[in-house]
Amino acid sequence: MADTAAVNAKAGPRLLVVGPSWVGDMVMAQSLFITLKQRHPDATIGVLAPGWSLPILERMPEVDEAIALDVKHGEFGWKTRREIARSLKGRFDHAIVLPRSLKSALVPFLAGIPRRTGFTGEQRYLLLNDRRKLDKAVLNQTVKRFVALGLDAEEAVRGNFAIPHPRLSVDSRHQDELRESLGLGERPAIGMMPGAEYGPAKQWPLEHFRELAESLIGKGYSVWVMGGPKDADAGAVITERLEHAHNLCGKTRLADAVDLLAACKQVVTNDSGLMHVAAAVGTRIQALYGSSSPIYTPPLTDNAYIHYLGLSCSPCFERTCPLGHRNCLKQMVPDRIEQAIQGSPIDSCR
Numbered sequence: 001m002a003d004t005a006a007v008n009a010k011a012g013p014r015l016l017v018v019g020p021s022w023v024g025d026m027v028m029a030q031s032l033f034i035t036l037k038q039r040h041p042d043a044t045i046g047v048l049a050p051g052w053s054l055p056i057l058e059r060m061p062e063v064d065e066a067i068a069l070d071v072k073h074g075e076f077g078w079k080t081r082r083e084i085a086r087s088l089k090g091r092f093d094h095a096i097v098l099p100r101s102l103k104s105a106l107v108p109f110l111a112g113i114p115r116r117t118g119f120t121g122e123q124r125y126l127l128l129n130d131r132r133k134l135d136k137a138v139l140n141q142t143v144k145r146f147v148a149l150g151l152d153a154e155e156a157v158r159g160n161f162a163i164p165h166p167r168l169s170v171d172s173r174h175q176d177e178l179r180e181s182l183g184l185g186e187r188p189a190i191g192m193m194p195g196a197e198y199g200p201a202k203q204w205p206l207e208h209f210r211e212l213a214e215s216l217i218g219k220g221y222s223v224w225v226m227g228g229p230k231d232a233d234a235g236a237v238i239t240e241r242l243e244h245a246h247n248l249c250g251k252t253r254l255a256d257a258v259d260l261l262a263a264c265k266q267v268v269t270n271d272s273g274l275m276h277v278a279a280a281v282g283t284r285i286q287a288l289y290g291s292s293s294p295i296y297t298p299p300l301t302d303n304a305y306i307h308y309l310g311l312s313c314s315p316c317f318e319r320t321c322p323l324g325h326r327n328c329l330k331q332m333v334p335d336r337i338e339q340a341i342q343g344s345p346i347d348s349c350r
Helices: 004-009 023-039 051-057 078-088 103-110 142-148 153-158 172-181 206-218 229-239 254-263 273-280 334-342
Strands: 014-018 044-049 065-068 094-097 115-119 130-132 189-193 222-225 245-247 266-270 284-289 304-308
Touching: 014 023, 014 103, 023 044, 023 051, 023 142, 023 273, 044 051, 051 065, 051 254, 078 103, 094 103, 103 115, 130 153, 172 254, 189 206, 189 254, 189 273, 206 222, 206 229, 206 334, 222 229, 229 245, 254 273, 266 273, 266 334, 273 284, 284 334, 304 334
Parallel strands: 014 044, 014 094, 044 065, 094 115, 115 130, 189 222, 189 266, 222 245, 266 284, 284 304
Antiparallel strands: none
């Protein structure tokens, strides 16, 4: 990633992207960055994003500069936004605002960036001067909405533009260091991601993860459970007293997760941010969908198997199951996931 002086010295269009607030969305935003570089090879791309996301942005060669916006969740952060805007004055020609909130458009407006593009929403009429109408039927995926904002309005509304897949760089030396420092051994690894920040309605039952882990270890694999500190208890349920199972939740940084996921043979994952990270490093994915839709937020890779039962009550897009049973995931039995890992045909999951 280039430093600020190098960014200021470039002669091409100077683009600031206001990034999203979720891990998966930040990975998908790389499709926009790639599109911008393909169309404007001499462009400078700066990304204004939460501080936690900088390790992800550092793995994206298209990003020349990452600017941390450290505002707590739910906090307006007027003073912080104003100070950042002051530091950006005169440095960018065009801002692309991915989130649809009012506060996300404030920094480009306060910084006086001449062109400010985003979807209409939350009374942002004064803050944006290149406002786009969001047609959810045409732009039916999060990633399409991101890429569309980097295109001319006429092309964007057609919705038939190319979507390049994200591709995060991997540090193989760091990968080897992590294997050694975490005592992960040499067995081929299956990654498991039991968390889903959005809510429990997106989470495959822990007993299913545990059953699958026991079976895979019996077949010569190791199991690496990955997630944040909030997932540590779930990781313990899956790995407790299980040889060759490693609970890494809360023990690694986001940059570590990139390299560890790249080292896995396959991953079994809820629709989560780490699923998109795994997709972006090319690892084979067994993606488990219940309350969410594989159409709206699919893993952006050709190396994924989508498990989705398509019950009449799903997708509901709720944080918790409104019917109280989570059958859309409970009825997705571990044996079917193991068959997919082993390459056997499956008749009811698509």
